[in-house]
Amino acid sequence: MRKLSILVICAVCLLLSSCSPRDFLTRRLAADLIANSDTFRAVQPLELHTGIVPNKEYLSPLYLALQHRGWITGAVAPCPPALAPPPCWGITLTPLGVDTFQTLIAPGDAQKQSFNIPAARRELIAITGIAKQGGLADVEFVWKWTPLNEVGAVMYSSDTRYRSAASFRSYDDGWRVVEANARPGQPLDNALRNAEPAQ
Numbered sequence: 001m002r003k004l005s006i007l008v009i010c011a012v013c014l015l016l017s018s019c020s021p022r023d024f025l026t027r028r029l030a031a032d033l034i035a036n037s038d039t040f041r042a043v044q045p046l047e048l049h050t051g052i053v054p055n056k057e058y059l060s061p062l063y064l065a066l067q068h069r070g071w072i073t074g075a076v077a078p079c080p081p082a083l084a085p086p087p088c089w090g091i092t093l094t095p096l097g098v099d100t101f102q103t104l105i106a107p108g109d110a111q112k113q114s115f116n117i118p119a120a121r122r123e124l125i126a127i128t129g130i131a132k133q134g135g136l137a138d139v140e141f142v143w144k145w146t147p148l149n150e151v152g153a154v155m156y157s158s159d160t161r162y163r164s165a166a167s168f169r170s171y172d173d174g175w176r177v178v179e180a181n182a183r184p185g186q187p188l189d190n191a192l193r194n195a196e197p198a199q
Contacts, residue, residue, distance in 0.1 A: 023175075025170070027130065030168065030177075031126075033168070034141060034188070037188055038179065039192065040124070040192065042121075043120070044118075044120045046117045046118075046119035047115070048066075048115060050072075050113045051090065051113040052080060052091075053088065053089055054079070055086070055087050058074055058088075063091070065154045066151075069100075070096050071094060072091055072094060074090060077089060100150060101151070104151060118148050118149070119149070119152035120155070121146055121148060122145060122146070122192070125142040125144060126142050127139060134170075135169060136170070137167070138166070139177075141166070142164075143192075143195070144161050145160070146158055162198060163196050166187070166191040167187065
């Protein structure tokens with residue numbers, strides 16, 4: 001009897017040690033894998049050009065929002081051949097814009113006419129569904145932008161929710177989110193690019 005109970009305990013220990021938490025794709029595991037992926041954690045930069053810009057760029061939502069805040073100003077300017085057709089605009093930061101952007105621009109970029117500003121990062125709200133088929137799974141999730149600064153708050157509302165779906169694959173060491181093109185399914189970077197507002 002004693003040998004049988006020792007044998008049962010050993011068998012249970014072996015079974016438990018062979019299963020890792022990553023062997024079962026749960027909502028919690030999916031959330032951890034998505035939220036900790038390099039693609040999801042990447043900071044969303046905002047690219048700003050000063051100097052001469054084409055009309056199409058000047059009328060973009062970014063430039064209109066920056067004008068509305070009083071951070072940039074534009075004046076009609078002659079178009080260089082590379083930016084034709086006219087009109088073109090000479091964009092400059094206003095004194096208020098200089099104050100706002102000064103701490104956000106990398107020190108080496110201060111004199112450049114084009115610079116990137118870290119604007120927002122993604123925040124996972126919830127996993128809304130998992131569809132598994134063998135060693136593949138599609139995971140639907142809801143996320144939002146979290147602005148990193150005043151400029152990010154102008155362009156990325158933290159109130160808007162987005163719905164995306166990402167592919168997962170089961171490997172010998174557990175489930176992984178597909179971050180680059182694999183055979184079937186949609187990689188995470190495409191899922192985030194093709195996100196739709198959640199209802």
